Structures are given as structure tokens and as C-alpha cells.
Amino acid sequence: MTAFHHDDPERAIKVHVTQGESHVSTDPNVVMTTVLGSCIAACIRDPQSGVGGMNHFLLPDSGDGRRDGDAVRYGAYAMEVLINDLLKRGARRERLEAKIFGGAKLFDGLSDVGASNAAFAERFLRDEGIPIVSSSTGGVSARRVEFWPASGRVRQRLVAVDNAPQDVRRPTPPPMPAVASGDVDLF
């Protein structure tokens, strides 16, 4: 029987997935991590084969806050890369299930970039027949997400914008509702 060491920090192999990347693994010691603002991370896996992976993407803005066809093609490509990698590693398309995270509205503005990213991911997965077994999207906080691909377990920590890494912050962040760092949800 395969030993699972995912809670043992000594054995954990951390793989950080940054924007534009995707990563797939079957190793029970691997934990994929990412930090999300308005970006989306899709954690998709085949529970039977234990193949899982995470991507991290942001639909590009056409310049006026809208997401046009080119943006959607970019998002579809980001999802396709992850799904193709899963299939190459032995996952079966009909068994895939997804958890999605991110899509926050970190800053006041005319457009809600995070909401359109989340809506894209939800629609894509629905159209492709991949069930979303859990999700945490929207809100006003950044998220630190850890995903164990072999087991499918996810740990999410909400992060106040002031404590978030620079890549999820805007240069001059407006006042934000106070959100304490350290809230943990398990998915």
C-alpha cells in the first residue's frame, strides 16, 4: 500500500505554481502551492488513478476591462494544457473532477476581473462535463492554496491583501475590509 506523507513537512515536496504555469503529479509527497488574487487555480484530478494537477491563470484584459474572444481562447488553452497533461499521465477524462479557487475582487474598480475569471472556469468545466466538487471563488481576500494531487486534499488560507505577496497586489492598494490572515478551510 502506498504510504501517504502529505502532512510530514520533512517528506513534502513543494511545487509552487505561478501564473501561466500548470503542473501534474501522482506523487503522494507532492504538494502544489499557489497564491491567488483575481487569478484562478483549477485543481483537477482523476480520483481512481491518483493523477492530479493544478494550473494558475488570468484571462488577459482587452484594455477596457472586457474579456474578449482572445482572452477566452487563452483561458481555454490554459485548461487544455492541464487536462492534456493529466490524460498523458494516465487520467481518464470521464473520471476527472475539479476544485477551483481564486477570482477575488481585491480592488475597487469598474470591472470585476476576478468574477469574470471565475465565471469562465465554471463555464468551461460545465461545458466539458468535468464536475466541480468544491470551490472557493470571489470575495475580497487573496488566497494561499495547497493541493495534494494524489489525495485531492486542498488547504486554503485567506490572506489579507496587505500580507499577500507582491504579485497579487496592485501598486497602490485602496483600503480593504480587514480580513485576518490565518483562516483555514479544508476542501
Added chain:
Amino acid sequence: MPQASSISVLVVDDQLTMRALIRNALQQIGFKDIREAPDGEEALKNLLAKPANLVISDFNMPKMDGLALLRAVRSHPPIRQTAFVMLTGRADRELVQRAVQFGVNNYCVKPFTVQGLKEKIEQVFGQLT
């Protein structure tokens, strides 16, 4: 100059979303006769039943991938002249080389723009009206 509306196209991709996006891009370019298939096997059956002028095919697909479809098209005399544009990922340089060996007419790197796809098709058919 050929008219896009007079060119029949078969779009082959296992993702419904991507097929819809390609169809939408083709419609913006002016194509009207657009069919779809979810994998190479279905595409080949479709082409043998009713030939098309142009195939736009993904590479990674179940049952029969894009490269196998290309080889099959080139080996069936009734459809061997079909123009074939392969959609590839950024890292598929080796795939492109193999596709060229098997007679692909052009390739388009995902994520593509409408203008980018149009230019790739025009390199095969000439400027479209």
C-alpha cells in the same frame, strides 16, 4: 481571391469549448460551412462521407490524435488533397517537424488570435475575401 464562405471546414478538437472558439473565429473570418468532430477517428469518418476543403485539427485527442489523422487523410486518395492546419501548443516544435514530414499545410500555435488563424489559412489558400 478565394471566398471564405466557399471553403468548407472540418474542426477537430476533443474539447467542446475549443471547438466553439475555433468555430467562432472562423465565422468572424467569413467561413460559413463549418463542421466539427471530437477526435481523429470521427473526423476521418466524417471526411470520407463528405470531403471538406480544410481541416483544422488539434493534436492531443483520444482515439486518433491529430498527427494520425493527418497521416490517414494523406493516405486516402479521395481526400488526400485536403488542406490541413494543425493547432499545436507552444512547446510542440518536434510535433510540427513531424507534421511537416507527413504533409501538413500549416500550423497555428495556441492560444491563437482570430487574425493569427486567418493569416495561417491565407498562407494556404491565398488572401480570403
